[in-house]
Amino acid sequence: MNTAPLDAEAAYAALRAALAETLAAQPERRIHLIGIHSGGAWVARRLHLDLKLPTPLGALSSAFHRDDYGRRGLPAEMKATDLPFEIGGADIVLVDDILYTGRTVRAALNELFDFGRPARVELAVLLDRGGRELPIEARYCGARHALRPGQSFVLSHVPEPAPAGRFRLVIEDQELQPAAR
Secondary structure, X not given: OOOXXXXXXXXXXXXXXXXXXXXXXXXXXXXXXXXXXOHHHHHHHHHHHHHOOOOOOEEEOOHHHOOOHHHHOOOOOOOOOEOOOOOOOOEEEEEEXXXXXXXXXXXXXXHHHOOOOOOEEEEEEEEEOOOOXXXXXXXXXXXXXXXXXXXXXXXXXXXXXXXXXXXXXXEEEOOOOOOOO
């Protein structure tokens, strides 16, 4: 995997181009984007606007379906799942910001299937940082970038006066947890 500095906007452009290519090659597809809160919802909202999709945009919270819920707890700002269309039989592209272990995507799929059985679910991510613990792979990926242990990516919006909606990815060192006694 690449370890050079990462340009979030270049990753977004590559992701948008990959989805646009599929839509151009298969114009009969009526995909529904669903963003996973919170970073995936940001990416999905921007893709939905840029690609001018005629279908409603959805957002999904995977918090209650995570297998590490007891350790992580609830996010500080809990966002609700909002799926303004019928899930049963839908052609869905699930969107997340950063794919790492695969646990968030697994939890999101569990939440999604609580609402019905889609015809197809594909995964789109802004960034794949490797380190998978589950056999999950993105069909659409903006960039791949490995990190050292103890580091993580944080997606945010670029502050004003930059154009609204632009992304920034920063690498942060995580606090190491003390060993259990």
